Amino acid sequence: MLPAQSTTAESHSQPPLAQLRHWCAWFLCISFFYMVPMELSTLEWQKTEEGLWRIQSAETPSLWIAFQYLLWMIVTFISSLLFILTGSVQNFAYEKFAFQKQVEGLTVVYYFAWVQFLTMVTLFPYFFISGFGGLEWLDSFFSFLPHFIMVGTALVLFRGSWEALGFDRPRASRWLMMIGVVAGSYLLVFFFLDSLVTEPVARWFNLELASWREDDISAGISQAVESGWVFVLFQLLIIGVVGPIAEEVVFRGLLMKLMWRKIGVGLSILLSSVIFALFHADVAFFAPLLAMGLVMGILYAWFRSLWAPILFHIVNNSVSVLFEVFGF
Known part of the structure; x- marks a missing residue:
């Protein structure tokens, strides 16, 4: 029981700013995974003449899905802003030291938080640029941009300890x-x-x-x-x-x-x-x-x-x- 008590006491002894940043990281991590049910909810099930279910992406989302997406964007934006501001004040101390160890629960949360933040940062320029038209190749690139972000984020956060990820x-x-x-x-x-x-x-x-x-x-x-x-x-x-x-x-x-x-x-x-x-x-x-x-x-x-x-x-x-x- 002693290690658990020590860990609990350590978490309670953290300054409020660090706890706030942890909460923001959790919100961003949940936001990252919430994209899955949100995308699944946009799929349409249609019965074909052969009696089979054809599943395809809906061209026009329902009002509920649009509201859900807007709420997700707002929460993600606020969490991203607080995540970066609190990190700047703390000089990103957690990222400097925690990722040099083995993969832990909170380091995974912070990884997904950074991936979600960087994805959001690239989302707005994409919407602006794509509005000009004639850049169909940009859609193909942006659909895989999160993959570049995932790799780049892992290489930066786990720099010097890539073996923790399995890169032996x-x-x-x-x-x-x-x-x-x-x-x-x-x-x-x-x-x-x-x-x-x-x-x-x-x-x-x-x-x-x-x-x-x-x-x-x-x-x-x-x-x-x-x-x-x-x-x-x-x-x-x-x-x-x-x-x-x-x-x-x-x-x-x-x-x-x-x-x-x-x-x-x-x-x-x-x-x-x-x-x-x-x-x-x-x-x-x-x-x-x-x-x-x-x-x-x-x-x-x-x-x-x-x-x-x-x-x-x-x-x-x-x-x-x-x-x-x-x-x-």
Whole structure:
């Protein structure tokens, strides 16, 4: 009981300004995760002539969703302002010292707070610039901008202690084993995921295997192909490399690692995979996304290295982009 009493006493002894900043960080962290149910609430379920459910993003949100979004924006803006002001007064003391240790609950909260704040900062210039028109490529870039923010925030906050996230330095023999296992895992997923998971689950729930998210990505790649190879390389970079690194830092390096220490490896793999699948807000492809999350979670637990799920994720996304580019 002594450590718990000591921790409680320490938290109560913090100055009010530090406690206020912690609360702001929590609000921003909740705001980050609240985007998932908010996005899911905008999806429309339509019955097709074949009796299947077609799920797509609504073109015009309802009044309730618009009010909810406005309230979320206001709360996020106020929390962001207080988070930065209190941090400036304290010279960002928490960020200077707390992130040099292992992944803790509050460091994860602060990470998501910074990601949400930086996303909000870029949101307003985007709305202003996109109003000029003729910048369709900007929509594609902005849709992946949070991934750049996730990676950049992790690299800055955990500078000097990236191994805490799982960025270790495996030996050459370990790398070879990792590459072999990742390649084998990807081949199994590539050949059997649809037949064993995607299609049976869709039939069970009468879901049409159509994804508004996949359609948006395909449209962005098609536009890149028409624009030139530079834009194709950019799509390959953000979808095939930056996106996987960002998502693995979040779902395996932070969330799964934190849960692993609290509830054990099995439940941490499952819960982090569920969160991973939910974050894509793609109901029709929730099952295969969950299965992919389980594979990447197992790879992370097996090798205890973030490079294993990152390699798998990069191969999966890059192959998908190349297939789309070459029309396979």
